[in-house]
Amino acid sequence: MEWPGQLESVEEVDLETSRGGDAPVHRTTIWVVLGDGEVFVRSLKGEDGRWYRELIANPDAVLHVEGDAVPVRGIRAADPESVARATEGFRRKYGDSPYVDSMIRDEIAPTTVRLEPR
Numbered sequence: 102m103e104w105p106g107q108l109e110s111v112e113e114v115d116l117e118t119s120r121g122g123d124a125p126v127h128r129t130t131i132w133v134v135l136g137d138g139e140v141f142v143r144s145l146k147g148e149d150g151r152w153y154r155e156l157i158a159n160p161d162a163v164l165h166v167e168g169d170a171v172p173v174r175g176i177r178a179a180d181p182e183s184v185a186r187a188t189e190g191f192r193r194k195y196g197d198s199p200y201v202d203s204m205i206r207d208e209i210a211p212t213t214v215r216l217e218p219r
Contacts, residue, residue: 116128134187134194156214179212
């Protein structure tokens with residue numbers, strides 16, 4: 102898959118995370134958006150989200166996109182500019198979904214993470 106490739110059009114992806122080392126790997130289905138060419142994800146459960154906690158503890162993860170496994174690195178992106186780009190990405194991509202408002206709540210905005218291929 103060419104990065105960011107089909108991420109703009111794919112509805113959902115799976116993110117594989119782990120606390121690190123020999124810890125178990127977990128796979129979670131999430132939404133992914135683009136903002137000015139950067140790839141963003143956000144935790145619906147805020148800081149309580151397992152994948153978010155694991156990604157912050159161990160930023161190396163794997164993004165599964167329509168059969169492709171893409172090694173990624175998660176980078177906190179809680180700065181106002183990144184949060185705004187991600188929020189606009191959620192509105193643009195998922196605006197027809199009845200669930201989009203739950204992903205753009207102010208209280209979870211600080212869990213915005215930028216993914217970069219590694």
